Amino acid sequence: MDKILRVNLNDLTTRVEEVPSEWAGLGGRALTSTIVAKEVPPTCHALGPNNKLVFAPGLLSGTASSNSGRLSAGAKSPLTGGIKESNVGGTAAQMFARLRIHALIIEGMPKGDGWYSLRINKEGVSIQEETGLLGLGNFAVIDALQSLLGKKTGVIVIGPVGEMRLSSANISVKDPSGKIRSHGRGGLGAVMGSKRIKFISIDDEGAPGIQIADPEKFKAASRVFTKALMDHPVSGQGLPTYGTNVLVNILHEAGGLPTRNFTYGQFDGHEQICGETMHDTIVARGGKPRHGCHAGCVIQCSQVYNDKDGQYLTSGFEYETIWGLGANCLIKELDDIAQADSVMDDLGIDSIETAVAFGVAMEAGLLPWGDGKEVVRILRDEIGKGTALGRVIGSGAGAVGRTYGVTRVPVVKNQAIPAYDPRSVKGIGITYCTSPMGADHTAGYTIATNILNVGGQVDPLKKDGQIELSRNLQIATAAIDSTGMCIFIAFPALDIPECLPALIDMINARFGASLTGDDVVNLGKTILKTERAFNLAAGLTAADDRLPEFFKSDPVAPHQAVWDFTNEEIDAFWDF
Amino acid sequence: MEQIHVTIKLFAHFRNGRFKEANHPFAPGVDCRQIILGLGLGLGEVGIVMVNGQHASLDQRLKEQDTLALFPLVGGG
Ligand code: SF4
Numbered sequence: 153m154d155k156i157l158r159v160n161l162n163d164l165t166t167r168v169e170e171v172p173s174e175w176a177g178l179g180g181r182a183l184t185s186t187i188v189a190k191e192v193p194p195t196c197h198a199l200g201p202n203n204k205l206v207f208a209p210g211l212l213s214g215t216a217s218s219n220s221g222r223l224s225a226g227a228k229s230p231l232t233g234g235i236k237e238s239n240v241g242g243t244a245a246q247m248f249a250r251l252r253i254h255a256l257i258i259e260g261m262p263k264g265d266g267w268y269s270l271r272i273n274k275e276g277v278s279i280q281e282e283t284g285l286l287g288l289g290n291f292a293v294i295d296a297l298q299s300l301l302g303k304k305t306g307v308i309v310i311g312p313v314g315e316m317r318l319s320s321a322n323i324s325v326k327d328p329s330g331k332i333r334s335h336g337r338g339g340l341g342a343v344m345g346s347k348r349i350k351f352i353s354i355d356d357e358g359a360p361g362i363q364i365a366d367p368e369k370f371k372a373a374s375r376v377f378t379k380a381l382m383d384h385p386v387s388g389q390g391l392p393t394y395g396t397n398v399l400v401n402i403l404h405e406a407g408g409l410p411t412r413n414f415t416y417g418q419f420d421g422h423e424q425i426c427g428e429t430m431h432d433t434i435v436a437r438g439g440k441p442r443h444g445c446h447a448g449c450v451i452q453c454s455q456v457y458n459d460k461d462g463q464y465l466t467s468g469f470e471y472e473t474i475w476g477l478g479a480n481c482l483i484k485e486l487d488d489i490a491q492a493d494s495v496m497d498d499l500g501i502d503s504i505e506t507a508v509a510f511g512v513a514m515e516a517g518l519l520p521w522g523d524g525k526e527v528v529r530i531l532r533d534e535i536g537k538g539t540a541l542g543r544v545i546g547s548g549a550g551a552v553g554r555t556y557g558v559t560r561v562p563v564v565k566n567q568a569i570p571a572y573d574p575r576s577v578k579g580i581g582i583t584y585c586t587s588p589m590g591a592d593h594t595a596g597y598t599i600a601t602n603i604l605n606v607g608g609q610v611d612p613l614k615k616d617g618q619i620e621l622s623r624n625l626q627i628a629t630a631a632i633d634s635t636g637m638c639i640f641i642a643f644p645a646l647d648i649p650e651c652l653p654a655l656i657d658m659i660n661a662r663f664g665a666s667l668t669g670d671d672v673v674n675l676g677k678t679i680l681k682t683e684r685a686f687n688l689a690a691g692l693t694a695a696d697d698r699l700p701e702f703f704k705s706d707p708v709a710p711h712q713a714v715w716d717f718t719n720e721e722i723d724a725f726w727d728f
Numbered sequence: 729m730e731q732i733h734v735t736i737k738l739f740a741h742f743r744n745g746r747f748k749e750a751n752h753p754f755a756p757g758v759d760c761r762q763i764i765l766g767l768g769l770g771l772g773e774v775g776i777v778m779v780n781g782q783h784a785s786l787d788q789r790l791k792e793q794d795t796l797a798l799f800p801l802v803g804g805g
Contacts, residue, residue, distance in 0.1 A: 385801035396804025401739050405797045407781045471804045604803045643803055
């Protein structure tokens with residue numbers, strides 16, 4: 153029987169609950185957002201006792217299906233003040249699913265100053281007092297837990313930034329190589345820190361495992377699905393070879409690579425930080441150009457990046473981080489960016505929010521443009537040690553802008569805008585504005601169709617078709633985020649007709665259900681509307697569905713594009 | 729007839745055994761398709777064609793000093 157684990161920190165009790173029938177068919181984002189919307193008062197303080205932190209594996213997590221091992225985390229976000237879902241690879245989702253944990257809900261707040269950890273196993277969940285690992289970085293915590301509990305232990309952990317409850321804090325999940333992947337955005341690490349949970353360990357020894365209603369049908373659908381993933385040139389070849397960082401040169405060429413805190417659309421140092429250069433560097437130093445963030449990923453967009461001496465430096469080195477510290481902060485040394493990436497992973501801080509915060513800090517004159525060494529120093533000595541400056545930068549781009557009187561602050565709902573300029577890639581601007589998550593490219597990745605010619609072509613510089621494109625992608629993404637699938641399955645799903653039906657067939661075979669394509673679209677719509685209703689009840693309004701003013705007034709080179717959607721046009725997004 | 733000069737930029741594995749960036753002379757009226765085939769690339773291999781930073785069709789003709797950028801089908805996010 154599937155179960156809900158509930159941890160109440162007010163009185164340090166735990167419970168195993170039956171799954172209510174209305175939650176039984178939900179997983180991942182659909183489930184975390186439904187639970188948050190139902191149980192969290194929208195106007196509560198995100199770091200107070202009334203917020204809840206919810207984890208849920210996707211519907212297909214734990215099965216043999218490719219790329220299904222994503223774990224969703226949800227809560228009210230201390231960064232945006234709205235609802236948040238963030239999903240990640242690593243080993244935890246599959247362990248949850250094998251243990252038949254439908255969701256873990258952490259609520260309340262401990263009295264006193266003590267810190268705790270949670271241990272999950274086949275019996276349920278228990279609470280322990282924690283002292284020894286406090287203040288440590290993520291890597292040290294994982295090493296300690298692996299020597300204590302064995303190599304196979306699952307770990308969900310916050311670093312020092314989460315302990316400080318800064319709004320850029322993330323939650324990290326151990327990956328199959330003992331490194332980490334992160335629930336990056338929206339400050340969920342601060343919520344975990346506010347509940348004074350340093351880490352959650354998972355032991356799936358003796359787990360009952362997954363039950364598949366129709367194994368034959370599942371196997372057949374899974375074969376079709378995996379073939380689509382392998383056949384599509386993006387998921388089959390592009391991502392495995394160059395990772396996501398291949399985008400540096402593409403966005404540079406298209407004039408959509410935000411540069412010098414969103415002042416220009418092209419970066420003269422693009423060749424030094426691009427995916428092609430990174431690939432050659434990784435190979436020359438004996439790293440791994442391809443690597444999966446969870447077992448069962450057949451795309452493997454991740455990589456292992458070594459330093460000059462061939463020693464491990466970082467992994468999961470993504471386009472968004474490289475863009476953020478590279479083009480956006482004018483840092484041209486890939487090694488400095490890799491170093492910063494590794495420090496951010498260890499501190500447990502979102503690399504997108506933080507990179508954009510550094511861009512605003514450079515604009516404010518706090519450090520020179522392009523100074524990668526100083527970025528690493530500030531990360532270690534200011535943010536890591538919790539100095540006043542470190543806490544300001546660690547609270548995100550909006551906080552830096554407010555503290556230092558900067559007007560060019562690229563945020564929506566106070567969450568930093570990632571690596572695609574909305575003036576020259578207009579579809580993504582609609583996603584930034586309207587996503588209930590705040591500025592989030594993954595919520596409706598119009599880059600596919602605006603730039604990459606996947607799922608058709610919609611001219612990135614024109615307004616035509618962008619609202620519809622973003623809406624359709626956001627609906628589909630909300631549904632995909634509920635399956636446990638990595639969002640990169642969207643590339644084949646947009647182009648290969650068998651791919652989505654195979655995904656739905658797998659869900660049906662897994663649960664003995666009979667969902668149609670329309671049901672899945674309706675699920676996506678319901679999720680978005682549930683999330684939006686939470687935000688409105690929390691006090692956000694249509695005025696929060698807007699880009700900052702400078703995108704309208706400052707044209708971005710080379711196309712001299714400006715953001716030219718009217719408020720009415722943006723609000724029409726919600727007409728569904 | 730005067731020749732025109734086009735800067736060609738190649739990306740990802742298109743660079744292997746070719747070049748990153750080169751300026752080549754062509755007969756006036758040359759289109760993207762002809763240049764792609766002339767580089768020994770198959771039309772099916774090319775995912776994105778941009779001329780001066782804007783998406784272009786295979787039929788688009790190039791002018792003096794245009795920049796043609798060619799990408800295989802790749803992606804990220
Ligand atoms: S494609 Fe990348 S992000 Fe997606 S599951 Fe694989 S390694 Fe993780």
